[in-house]
Amino acid sequence: MSKRVPFLHSRRPSLSRVRGAVVAAGLGSTMMVGAGAAFAAAVGSPDAARLIDSTAARSVAQQAAVQGKAAKAAETERVAARNAAVQKAASWEKPVKRYELSASFGNDGSRWAHKHSGQDFAVPVGTKVGAAHSGVVVKAGSNGGGDGPAYGNAIVIKHGNGTYSQYAHLSEIDVHVGQSVTTGERIGLSGNTGNSSGPHLHFEIRHTADYGSAVDPVPFLHKKGVGV
Template sequence: MAFGSRAAGKHRGSSRLSRKTAGYAGIAAVVTTGVVGSLAGPAFAADQAAPSLEDTGLNTIVVAEELADEIEAQAHSQQRAAEAAAAKAQAEAEARQRAAEAKRVAEARAQEEREAAERAAREEERKRLNTFVAPIEDSYVSTQWHAGGGMWSSGSHTGIDFHAASGTTVHAVGVGTVVEAGWGGAYGNNVVIKHMDGTYTQYGHLSSLSVSVGQQVAAGQQIGLSGSTGNSSGPHLHFEARTGADYGSDIDPLAYLRRHGVSV
């Protein structure tokens, strides 16, 4: 039985595998020798056309190169982004560091200013507490301490007298608290002040009073007006310095004032 098999002959076409093999061989020859014409044999040229780009595999090379370029570009882009992010982070860190340093400096300066203000306040308070003045401005001592005579019941003067016309302003010599304000017998209208160092001062023969018991007074504050009340021969201020509030604890008034910086 005949199956219609095709007889072999010179016009039978090459198989696809054979064409690819021949095409690859031709491309290799081109790469090796650089001579394209020497690769095309007469029988091969007559049998089929030149191989396509797909058959030669060149498209695979081109795609691979393009992919490599894209990967490299992406890598460069990522590197630039990473470098930019690192630079930003560094700048932010430096900015935070500068801000922290500026804050530290500001806090240190503020602390120094507070301490300076506190020192100034303490110094001002110290000066206030330790500042003493004369009880009468632009006056002089007319009778000395411990002067003798029959005018004083103790036989001697327990204070000093400052010359003053009636109605002259009388000042507290220093910071203190009024412990007596009113009639004091032979002293007439008088004021007694206890000072911060525990000493006392007395102001006698006043015509009027400007303070009351328990009142806090400052150095130079008006406490009354001079006069001639009580056992007095004329207007003046009787001033005493004492170690206690009561009569008989008197100390040298001039030495007391001068020890506290008062020029009299």
């Protein structure tokens, strides 16, 4: 008697299933390729070009605005610095910062052949001496710059409106004749040269470059808004 052999189903997928998978895979590939083509087409489209141009234009405008603000700020600083320089040039200052007043204008006595022609500022030797106002150096040197040995090393500066300033008994001269100087600029160092009883700066305001035309410098500076 023969045995019945059970029917074994094949594990291989059916032809219809294989065909379905292939179709699905192909469809997916087609969709992906189609999407890529659509994106590429969109990038090259007029709308995309306008979007890119608009973005670039905004970026350029923003950069221009930032640069414009920076340029405006720099110009404002330049104008402020120029105005400050002009204002400083138009101002007057004391020739030394820290001092004690000693002999005053008009004093007389055995120390002077004539009445004292300036205001003395008692300061240590080597103190910075600054131009009281902007101008041009017309005298500078020993022998009072030409005004006589009593002044020692001296400088005379010509200012506007027929006004001159003189600085005497210096230990050092840092300017030369013909040089332009600004208010407060260092022109030399105080000393004890010439006919001097001790370290100090002798300061004059004159109507000419020469000795004999001096006026009291203290009230003159007061009128210029400078307290002494």
